[in-house]
Each structure stands twice: as structure tokens, then as C-alpha cells.
Amino acid sequence: MLASRGDALTPYLFAALERRYPVVGRLDPELTPAQRYSVAATTFRPDRSAWAERFFKSGLAFRMRSRNAVRQLAAVREGYDAVVQVHALFDVPGTRSMLYVDCTHRQSAEQWPDWNPMTGPQLEQWYARERDGYLRAAHLFAFCEETRDSLVQHYGVPAERVTVTGAGANVERFPEIAPGPREPVILFIGNDWVRKGGRVLLQAFAKVRAAIPAAQLVLVGTDPPDAIDQPGVQVLGRVRDRAAIARLYGRAAVFAMPSYFDPFPLVLLEAMGFGVPVVASRSCGIPEIVVDGETGALVDAGDVDALARELVAVLADPARARAMGLAGRARVEERFSWDAVVQRMDPALQASWTA
Template identity: 60%
Template sequence: MTDLMEGTSGVATATTARIALASRGDALTPYLFDALARRFAVVGRVEPELTTLQRYGVAALTVRPGRSAWAERFYKSGIAARLRSANAAEQLRRLPEQPDVVVQVHALFEQTLAPSVLYIDCTHHQSAEHWPAWNPLRGRALEEWYRREQATYDAADHLFAFSEPTRRSLVENYGQRPEKVTVTGAGANLPSLPAHRRKRPSGAPTVLFIGNDFVRKGGEVLLDAFRTVRSAVPDARLVLVGTRPTIASQPGVEVLGRVRDRARIAELYRDATVFCTPSFFDPYPLVLLEAMAFGVPVVATDQCGVPEMITPGETGLLVPSGDPQRLARALLESLGDPVAAEQRAAAARRDVEERFTWAHVADRMTPALDALSGRGR
């Protein structure tokens, strides 16, 4: 395992290793790929997603009642995995220059044309244990998915884990050698770090929540906790950003829905008194790093990789998942002691600068990529 405090200079290093980059288009992709491109020669990008015809075929074979269950089964079907592998192999063969290493964001496909590394936020074992709604497969379909996941990890030459819990799952649940797995963390999805605000915003005390999966990210618990907050701080506001939840009207709660304008998101961060992400299961919430980068005091739950991002009492406040009373107390502590809250926020901002940018992630990946390409020998 590689400690997160090692190799975090963020300074580009000269190397001629040739890499190909593969992703499904996750929000983090442009930031990570840009950081890697500053260190390596990128010979091409692979987008193994299904063609329109392939999507129709897989959709017909995996249809189930309920959109979310259908979507999970669609993505995790064996036929979809095989098609993605075939698409990737064809795209890799067409590259003008063959890569020394193929870097995949998540476990997308299997390939044998070059050494392969995977960047993994969580394993299926983690999601099945902590958030069963992400696990619609049963019986033979589930067994097949685990076999395919196991084979993908076995075939990879190195594994980059977002967090220590994911590293532990890869080793304990999938039998991967400890030296094959490096914990790299992640970075804030920002083109550059914003100016750090130096004072508490004026106006009504405002709790900001940003998340597209309201229930999994603890939105209902936050609503419950906010009732307690509101009784103690009558002018407090709760601003909800993301997928618009179906909730009853509640005093002080403002539902904005999806906000795609990044300038507006920056404004919401600047106006927030505290940022809260009380998830039940969130492998490595990058939105938390965004809030820290903007210098907003944060309150979160101590699940998954969050304890690696937040030092309790120093860079933020952590509470157990699903506990509205503890959450309310933490929110009231942040609202009621602005000096301490801003001190934690300033320390969190420094942590982002020193540990949680995509340049730092690329630094942590570089030794393994150099070794696989033969450049580090």
C-alpha cells in the first residue's frame, strides 16, 4: 500500500512512458486524464461504451421493473461486459501507436494487448454489503458478475484504489496481493483551486447539500436533522442541489434541483455557512473535496473513504450515518461557533492544496505506471 502522504508534490515529472486512457465519461475523467497527460505520452483514448445497436440489445435482455434496477442490471450484465471488452480491443488495435500501459477508470473491460491498470472507487462486494440497492443481481447472474469482476482484477497488472476500504476489499475479498494495490485518493473536480474565502458569508445561516442520489446520500436524514437545527436557529436555510427529491414542504428548505452552471455552483459554495454530505454509502465523495477547496466548513458521515478526507475536529466534523440527532448537533456546532468552523475550513483547504488535487493522484500513480512501462527500472 502507498501512503497518501507520500509522493504528493504535484510537480510534473519527465517521462516517456506511453499510455492509453479509458473511461465511461465520469465527471472526474477530464481532470485525472489531464494530470496524467502532463506526465506521460498519451497515445490515445478508449471509449468502450456500447453502440446504439448494442445498447438496444442489452436493454432488451436485461429489462426489469423499476428504472434504477434495470439500469444496474444493464450495466452489470455479462453480455454488456463482453461487448465493452470487444469494443475496447478494437479501438486499441486501431491506435497509431501501441501503449505501454492502459489506464482504466473503474473496471470497464478486459484486454491483453498491453499491461493494464484499474482505478477503482469501490468493489461490488463493498456496494452489496453497504448499499444493496446497487446490487440487483441474484443467483447465477450475481455469481457470473463476481467471477467476471474477479477475473478482471486478476488480469490487471496493478490496481489503484480510491481509499483504504477499497484496498482492503481488493485484498481480502478478491485475493489481490497487497503490493499490487496502491491507495491514490482522488482530487477536487475543479480546473483550478478557487480563491479561498477569508470570512464567513453574511446573510441567513445556510446549510448546503449537493447530491444526485438523495436517499443514499442521506438527504432524508438531513431533512430530519434540519428540523432540530431550525428550532434552534429560526432563520437557518437548507439548500438542496441535485436530483429533485419528492419531499413535503418544510420551513427553511429550498430545493434547487440540478444546477449545471459551474459559476452558480461556485456562488452557492461561497454563500454556504456549512456544507453537509451525510451519506449512508459514498465510496469517495468528490463533492466534499470541492466544498473543502472553496473553504466551506464541512459536516459529513464517517463512512467509506471519508475518514481519509476529513480529520475529525481539525478539518471538519464527522458523525455516524443515519443518526439525525448527532447530525443536528454537528450542524449546530458549526453554525454556533463560526470561529472554530472557519479554522477547520482553512485547515481543510490546506489539505486540498497539499494532498487532494488530481496532480497529487497522478504523482501517486506514476511509480507503478513507470514500473509497468519499463521506465522505472
Template identity: 50%
Template sequence: MHAFSAAMRERFDVVGRLDTELSAAERLQVAAATYRPSRARWTERFYKSNRGVELRSRHARAGLATADAADVVFQTHALFETSDARTVMYVDCTHQQSMAQWPAWNPLRGRSLERWLARERRQYHAAAHLFAFCTETATSLATDYGVPADRITVVGAGLNFETLPEPDTDRDGRGDTAPTVLFVGNDFKRKGGPQLLAAFADVRHRIPTARLWVVGTPHRLPAEPGVTQLGRIGSREELSRLYARADVFCLPSLFDPFPGALLEAMASGLPSVVTATCGVPEMVVEGTTATTVGRGDTMISELTGALVRLLLDADERSRMGAAARRRVEERFLWSHVVDRMAPAIERLAAPVATQVSR
């Protein structure tokens, strides 16, 4: 989120940044209390721990006690409570959304779940204003939590590259001609990885030289013809090179609030094949920057068809990739997001636009 912080500082007088993260001893305490043999379940219980929220809230309140100069307190996500009327909150998705669309993100049951939802509702109602990543999240805030619509603004999110990649003006004229599909995502199952693997096997029957690069997932995948698992890539430069060498980006997520990797691919001039989940329909323009497939019984066949069409049509790839790049340039830089936030923040901070960010 460094690029976001920089954009905020360009627009506002940021007087401080509060660290609400758990100390090593606190992390150990929460980890012990939430332990499960399954690492995936343990991770979700750790981050959805009511005890963890209490500890982070304590850090936030202690920091704010010395932040009298701030007119607005900016909080990202609802993982701690400030109990401060100056707070505005930036929300990617609500717990009600994730419970309905991806139950694996809800490890809570009974009274623990009731406490989580009650605290979340309390925070949303107490906030001076809410910034939603997408319209679906704004709708959940209004319908599931009862927040008045005039206290919610849909602002999207921005590209996390420090600078826009240099446009590749000769993507199809390079020496490496193998048609390449790129997938980037740590949560392979939630992001539609198994469906993509099944579709790609069909793609290989029609385009034997096609290849699929899988970036991000830490789990070893079964060996499949044409599929290369690249693991996690920490270097932005190396990731940029992969975007530049690929022909099509594919992210057929089953649930994905606002995938940053999609913005990275678009900024790199790649056409995309995606599913219409959460904020994705607001990120892409169907038929212009991306092809959207369904998430139902025909998902794999639709993925296959969309990938084959794009891999075989260089002109269409070039047209869609250029449109995707323009869309990021015009709408999805962090400066654009801050511009969309500014009216609410300036109204709350009047006459001086001063902010504390997390």
C-alpha cells in the same frame, strides 16, 4: 474527469484515448434486456449488465489492437475487460463492498451474480497493478478477491473543478446572513438526505433563520420550512457560487466511495459534517476540517448537534474551512493523484512512460 486526463498528460506521454461506450443501438439492446418498471432498479441493472460488459469489452479490445505503441493501458473501473497484460485499473469500490454496504447497487442474482463476481475477480488478478480510491477498497481487493497487497496502491481522487475556487476571505461579512447548510448529491437516499431533513427540522427549532439548500436530487421532496430544493445544476460556476454562499456543507452518506462534492466543498473553504463511510475518513481530518457523525440510531441527533454548533460558531467555521481548503491544495488535486500513481506506472512502463487512457 477532464482534470484527471490533463494531469496524466502533464506527467506521461499519452498516445491515445479509447472509447468503450455503447453505441445507440447497443444501449437500446441492453436497456431492453434489463428493463424494470422502477427506474432506479432499471438503471442499476443496465450498468450491471453482463451483456453490457461484453459489448464494452469488445470495443476496448478492438481499440487496443491498434495501440501497439502503448507501454501501459489505463482503465477506470471494472466495467469492461481488456484481456491485456499492460492494463492498470483505477477502482472506486468493488462489487463486494457495495453488496455489503448498499444492496440496492446489486441487482444481480444467481448465475448472473456469479458471472459478474467471477469476471471481476479475473480482471483484478489479470491487471498489472490496481489503484484504489481508498483503503477500504484496497482491503476489499485483497481480502474479498485475493489480490496480493503489493499490487495495490491507495491513491485517492482529485478535485473536479478546472481551477481552485478563489478563497472567500469574508464569508461571514457578506450581506446575506441566514445560516445556510448545503447538501449536494444526486442519490438522495444513499447520501443520507432523509436523515439530514429530519435533523434540519430540529436545527430550525434552535436556529429559526437557518436554511438548507438541496442540490442534485431529481425527485421532488416534501415542502419543509427553510428547505429549498435547487435540483440539478450543470454549471460549475453556479455551483461554485452556492459553495461560496453556504456556511456548512453536510453529506451524511450511508455509503459513498469517494464523494467528489465533498472535495468541492473543502476547496471552497467550507467546514463539513459527514459520516465515516468508505473513503471519507481519508478525505477529512476529524475536528480539523470536518465533524464526523455516526450512521446508527443516534445519527439524526448527532447531525443536529454538529450543525447547530457550527452554524452558531463563526470562528470555528472559519478555522475548519481554511484547514479544509489547505488539505485539498496539499493532497487532493489530480496532480497529487497522478504523483501517487507514477511509481507503479513508471516501473511497468520502463524505460519509457507511455500510456493509453480510457
């Protein structure tokens, strides 16, 4: 049995699991419109960002999603050995659960407090709810090493019950990589401008532009909160057309994401899959995606000079950039397809059938 409240990765992961194992059904415990209204009313804050975080991590929302999962499970007529659940924002009580976890709340609360809308008893209740779910799970699949360490050190999960599996690129098929050098375009795709280092990138780009006057910076995602009036910068906002996104990757000489906190950004896998070298920060799981000096370059979060230096180095050497892009494509195909992720889950899933 597969269960997810609706994450962009869910269709790709579930399809890979169904290619490998007999799956009797899927649960989607996401809130109904009426439930969403109730949660919105109880979590309202004038600041939209604060409201979103309270809504997302509401105890009421957790309980409602869990009840939805239980009701859906009751309608399943076939037997099943385990429930593979994406993230820990709901519970499926009374089952042998196996959780796929991007990051723990402890990680985000410590490294990016804006993701933590709770304090005092409410926060402790959330930690207790998280801990109960993790300890009850038959096994946990962590996106990255740091998440595994948090599960073990902060929540007391036995190390042997956690497997680091990574994640996959949410793309059905990557195109052939066109020969020849690309335009001096730096591409950024992200919906959390500040957390993903957008302001740092703008500062670094001013230095890049001084060294390479033809350089361009293309920003895709949520419109930045800052007014941008900087030569060479193009703000596209949200781009939902996947063909348009593919064309942007095809133009870009380098992908930049200097995040302050990013558990395991799948957009880096996507960029690498399109043959684009990546310059990113050493945040959380990013060093497990980008091989420094081979598929791109890593810098410390917030280091404007280092970011500018690495971007200039990639733009100034098209042959090296292409080699990095090809190495990144090979790494994604070998390690970060969803089938490869499921293969790393296999020992624990097989064990669940014989327990």
C-alpha cells in the same frame, strides 16, 4: 494508453497523466446507441432505478464495452507499455492493464444492496469476471483504504499490487475564499437522495432550525422522492451551471452529506476546495477526506441527533467554521489535486515501463 467508458473524473485524471507521461492515445469503449438499445431491452424493469442498475452492470454491456475497446486499440499505431483503465466495467484483454477502482462490487453489495441488481449464478458470474480482471491487472489504484482491503481480502489480489491513491477535485481552479462570516446555509449536493442520507438530513435540519431559526437548507441534485414542506428548506433540483454552483458554495456556511454508503465522494473535495467545512458520515472513504475536528466533523450514518449537533456547532461559531474551511482548502490543494493523485500512482507506473 488511457481507457475510460466516460466518468466525470476522466478528463481531469487523464489531463494530469498526460502532463506527466507520454500518452499515445485514449480509448472510449462506451456503448453505441444501438448497443445501448440492446442492453436496455435485455435489462428492462418497470422500476427505473432497478433498470438503471441492471443496465449499468449487465454482462452484455460489459462484453460490448470490451469489444469496443479491442476495436479501438487495434487502430493504435504507436507502441505503449500499459493501459490505465478507469473502473472495471469493461476489459482490455491482451494488454498490461492498470485499474483505477472506486469500490468493488462486494463492497456495494454488502453495504448498499440497492446497487446490486444480481442474485444467484448471475451474481457469481459478475464476481468471477471482476476477480479475473483484478488478478490479471499489473497493478490496481484504489480510491480508499476500504477498497484496497476488499481487493485483497475478497478478490485475492496481492497487497503489494494495490496502491491507495485517493482522487482529485473535478475543478480546474478554486476561487479566493472571501473574508468574513457566511450566511447560516447548509448545502447538500447529491443525486442519490436516500443513499446519501437526505432523509436523515431533513430530520436533523428540523432540530437545527429549532436552535438557529435563521438556518436554511439548500438541496441540489435529483429531486427528493419525498414531498418536502419544511420551513427553511429550498429544493433546487439539478443545477448544471458551474457558476451557479460556485455561488452556492460561496454562500454556504457548511456542507452536509450524511451518506450511508459513499466510496469516495468527490463533491466533498469540491466543497472543501471552496472553503466550506464539511459535516459527513464515517462511510467508506469519507474519513480519508474529512479530518474530524479540523476540516469538519464526522458522525455515524443515520445518527440524527449527532448530525444536528455538529451542524449547529458549525453554524453557531463562524470563526471556527472559517478555520475549518481554510484547513479543508489547504488539504485539498496539498493532497487531492489530480496531479497529487498521479504522483501517488508514479511508482507503479514507472515500474510498468521496466517490467
